[in-house]
Amino acid sequence: MKTLLLENILTAMNIQPNKKQKGIRIKTVTDDRSEIESHTLYFRWNNKEVPVNRIKNYTNVFIVTDTSFSDMEKLNSEQIIMVKDLKESFFKFTFYYRHLFHIPVVAITGTCGKSTTKEMLKHILEETHNVQATISSKNADYYNLSYLLGMDEETDVAVFETAVSKKGDMTQSCKYFYPTIGIMTMIDVDHTDQIRSFQDYLAEKAKIMEGMNNEGTLILNSDDPCLSTIDTSKFKGEIMTFGKNKNATFRIKKYEYHTSGMTFWIKYKQKEYKGYIPGLGEHNVYNAAASLAAAAILGVNLPYALMRLSSYHHMGSHFQIIEGRKQITLVDDTWKSNPASLRKGLETLSRVALPSQRKIAVLGRMASLGKYADEEYEKAGHLIAELGVDILITKGFIAKDFQKPAIEAGLDPNHIYHFSEADEMKRFFDSFLIPNDIVYFKTGGNDSDFDDVIDYLKR
DSSP states (O other), rough: OOOOEHHHHHTTTOOOGGGGTTTTOHHHHHEEEEEEOSSSEEEOOTOOOOHHHHHTTSSSSEESSSOOOTTTGGOGGGEEEEEHHHHHHHHHHHHHHHTTOOOOOEEEOSSSSSSHHHHHHHHTTTTOEEEEEOOOOOOGGGGGGHHHHHOOOTOOOEEEEEEOTTTTTTHHHHHHHOOOOEEEEEOOOOOOOTTTOOOHHHHHTTHHHTTTOSSSSEEETTTOTGGSOOOOTOOSSSSEEEEESOOOOEEEEEEEEESSSSEEEEEEETTEEEEEESSOSSHHHHHHHHHHHHHHHHHHHHHHHHHHHTTTOOOSSSSSEEBBBGGGGGEEESSOHHHHHHHHHHHHHHSSSSSSOOOOEEOOOOSSSSSGGGHHHHHHHHHHHHHHHSSSEEETTTGGGGGGHHTTTTTGGGEEEEEHHEEEHHHHHHHHHHHHOEEEEEESSSSSHHHHHHHHBBB
């Protein structure tokens, strides 16, 4: 975080600083009580108790609050910054801090692909730029303040995921980051337990345009049917696209599967480029195209960007190929499971498996589907059979919903198994697996049993 003068922060919040609040340097701004130390500005959310006795051991600690709190009188009056609307004051601060830095900020959203696209773009940039970015797939809103404050005078570009799990998430994230470049990877059913309607979920994602003040550059997947329905008429900036569509700005001409990655050809401004990306699946080519589009906007030479992508380290538990014992192949795709990511995973499994391999799918539940759950489990069950999965193993009672539609679509009921615990699965695999099997693991329930079983089966 850039060190700030308290008087400048207060002025940005439309508060007139008094004499004792002038000349004070603030080195930490937080809404987490555990992070309070000397030279801290603390925003007190949800009427939380303030650790007054601990604060008295520090110098220059200031509390922004809209209500009184216990033992407040033990602090000096200048330490208490009383405001009428805490949320409004907080976002005046984020606006002030973000606009201290005149740098490009990339916001990436979508149902699937945002973490990988972010990591690809970060990898392209980080050798020549000082990049501030979200960490791994940690994109929940409570990380936003720390990500914002990670920007300072040394930062050249910022790359942030802007996730949506409930209404208001996109608008709020953009009030931290004020992106200048927005990427929408693809949209499918997800988080419809909190956002009841898929159309509302799509509309929430599309608010990234408002968050950009309808300016800057918007990068869209031209092949995604849901994205083709969003209204971009109010967006006054530039719109770039990526995909197989012949009119795409970054057109994916073709791609080939290799042992651990994808070779692809992409056309941009009448020139064709060849690239390679570690990580299997068509979806990774799309992620690469999105990251290349953003890199081009940021002024990166495309051959250089392609060279950087070839050394990208693919994210763990994202269709991660692992050598297992007994000459089996394990595929760890357990980071997340929603209809789109499961579909892409199963399609990639079908594409990479050899004719001699038994394709075994070990599936936990898909998360956060709300009223769409029955329909999406039915679609997924049909797909399991249609793609030629040989063995279906479900874990947990909700995942049983894959079984009936898979049988309806032609999967032999004798090739379906169900378990509730990791130890049951281990004992089963000890006697069931044969050399050359490929075993695909997917769950959306943060189920540690999957990690346990995968570790057990590793070589």
